[in-house]
């Protein structure tokens with residue numbers, strides 16, 4: 001059986017990377033999960049940027065995950081997981097209640113651009129502090145190699161009794177990861193438009209719908225925003241102020257993209273999340289005025305001695321549930 005991507009490739013005679021390039025996607029796939037990185041680089045050259053490097057490692061990691069936990073088993077455990085919590089609904093309600101963008105607080109130990117953000121990192125303690133201080137939802141980094149996260153952290157936070165809906169912050173390239181995230185307790189998954197073709201996004205959205213997961217679709221530029229707005233069934237769009245290819249952070253990115261597309265977004269009832277590089281109440285007000293209903297924040301909270309208390313500092317007031 002061919003999957004949707006393979007079918008399109010077979011019908012058009014184009015490779016996955018040709019199709020992606022036609023959509024303006026710069027990230028290539030090696031599609032050789034059993035090969036060594038040296039062999040892959042001999043064929044394709046070195047990865048062109050950090051995001052491409054992460055994706056190349058992820059393709060190999062997913063193949064290893066599949067070998068350990070076959071797809072049918074993971075689908076079965078996803079089916080047995082307790083029901084999802086409403087990620088979209090929690091953001092909309094918190095925004096209304098507090099009059100400031102709803103907070104998705106990120107459980108983030110490290111990142112490739114900033115290194116280790118917090119020594120003595122206790123994911124459950126941080127998650128509970130965020131929840132106590134009014135975060136609407138939490139984002140749990142699961143990538144191990146570049147962010148020092150884990151699926152175990154996601155599972156631990158869920159099992160510790162945290163009630164906020166949880167976003168699995170992963171570099172999704174394969175449906176196996178979506179079922180796995182659900183099996184580990186996720187209520188939402190991130191899909192990155194810089195990495196995924198339109199067909200990938202549509203296919204993954206169907207799987208999310210079937211599992212009751214919310215998809216947060218991340219865009220960084222005009223082209224990605226246009227692609228995502230042309231896809232039916234999108235509920236949540238994240239505008240990343242940080243380029244995952246260059247690490248450059250620019251909060252005016254949110255403003256520029258919403259000036260152009262805000263009307264279309266509102267018409268469709270899509271909520272926008274302002275992501276990355278937010279440190280002060282002024283930063284939050286700036287993206288709020290640009291039109292976001294929620295913000296995704298990691299570094300500025302996780303770096304403080306008390307990440308829960310840091311929330312009131314970020315918003316200039318206490319948030320309530």
Ligand SMILES: O=P(O)(O)OC[C@@H](O)[C@@H](O)c1c[nH]c2ccccc12
Pocket residue numbers: 106108169170218240275276277278296297298299300
């Ligand atoms: O730590 P910051 O600058 O507050 O950013 C949080 C979040 O936006 C960032 O971690 C992020 C946004 N999109 C991503 C995709 C993959 C990994 C990480 C991210």
